[in-house]
Amino acid sequence: MDKNNGSAMLLRLNKQDQISALQSIGFTTVNENTPASEIAKYMKWAGTLLDLSLAALRIEDGKQVFFTASEWNSMSANNRSKYIRIGIRVRAECRQFIIAKSDCIDAGGTKTFKWGGYATDLRGLKNYGSGNQGLYDTFDGKSNTDIIIETLAGVKDTQGTVGAPAAETARTYKACTLESDGIEDTTVWNLPALGELMLIAKYKLEINELVTSMFGNQNIITTDWYWSSTEYDTSSAWDVNMPNGYVYTNSKNSAGRVRPVSAIDSLSL
Numbered sequence: 001m002d003k004n005n006g007s008a009m010l011l012r013l014n015k016q017d018q019i020s021a022l023q024s025i026g027f028t029t030v031n032e033n034t035p036a037s038e039i040a041k042y043m044k045w046a047g048t049l050l051d052l053s054l055a056a057l058r059i060e061d062g063k064q065v066f067f068t069a070s071e072w073n074s075m076s077a078n079n080r081s082k083y084i085r086i087g088i089r090v091r092a093e094c095r096q097f098i099i100a101k102s103d104c105i106d107a108g109g110t111k112t113f114k115w116g117g118y119a120t121d122l123r124g125l126k127n128y129g130s131g132n133q134g135l136y137d138t139f140d141g142k143s144n145t146d147i148i149i150e151t152l153a154g155v156k157d158t159q160g161t162v163g164a165p166a167a168e169t170a171r172t173y174k175a176c177t178l179e180s181d182g183i184e185d186t187t188v189w190n191l192p193a194l195g196e197l198m199l200i201a202k203y204k205l206e207i208n209e210l211v212t213s214m215f216g217n218q219n220i221i222t223t224d225w226y227w228s229s230t231e232y233d234t235s236s237a238w239d240v241n242m243p244n245g246y247v248y249t250n251s252k253n254s255a256g257r258v259r260p261v262s263a264i265d266s267l268s269l
Helices: 003-011 015-024 036-047 069-074 141-152 165-171 194-202 204-215
Strands: 049-058 064-067 083-092 095-100 225-233 236-241 246-251 261-263
Touching: 015 036, 036 049, 049 204, 064 069, 069 204, 083 194, 083 204, 095 194, 141 165, 141 225, 141 261, 165 225, 194 204, 194 225, 194 236, 225 246
Parallel strands: none
Antiparallel strands: 049 064, 049 083, 083 095, 095 261, 225 236, 236 246
16 A cells, blocks of 8 residues: 555545555554544554654653653643653654654764765665665664664774764664663664654654754754665665755765664554
8 A cells, every 4th residue: 555645545445444454554453443533543644644742751660651742731840750751753654663852962062973884785784776676665773773783883994984873873872861860761762764764854844843842942853964774885875855855875974963763663552
């Protein structure tokens, strides 16, 4: 099913066919007992932006919890103090993940990072070069980041870059620390795959509105270009230009911004 037209197509089906169609595109928890109101939400989720929520960690047990803007804003200061805000959950087009509350910035104030591994063949990481078949369906930033970091650890490439700065800074990102916030961020953050980055670009206006409300406008998705963890070939990787959402390739020796994401495997409401 073409996910861009998924909602319209699902509306034309009867309930049983709607359930089968939703299950076939990943909503495996939908069944005959799912209320019609929830099926309608799943149909929206299949083809467009379902919603954006504040992602937080509960200080008591470190569990991830999610709040709508109205839910968070209606809470007392005492209740808010029980949570640490870490980012924005996106549910859109059959996907779900958390965007970190801010771009990566190193201790020296650097805001852009090289991809690394120039002219290195990363075994296990598919190259989406000539033809680019499946490029826009790449959503496994976690696996990509794992491979990039493991393969390039301590390796100096032909341009003098050691390791994988973009992937490493994404993985070591912390939205909160024990010292300052009373809880350690144990979220597994990743350099987003191209599909994840494209969804961020597509819904940037809505995301930035919530980011501004929750974290201040200094933390919005900027008008720069951002690295993905998706390769083009041994010397280039894919990036997204946020002002217009254009997808480009760039030399791994170039420096771009990094906005970490964290995977959420479940596709249930």
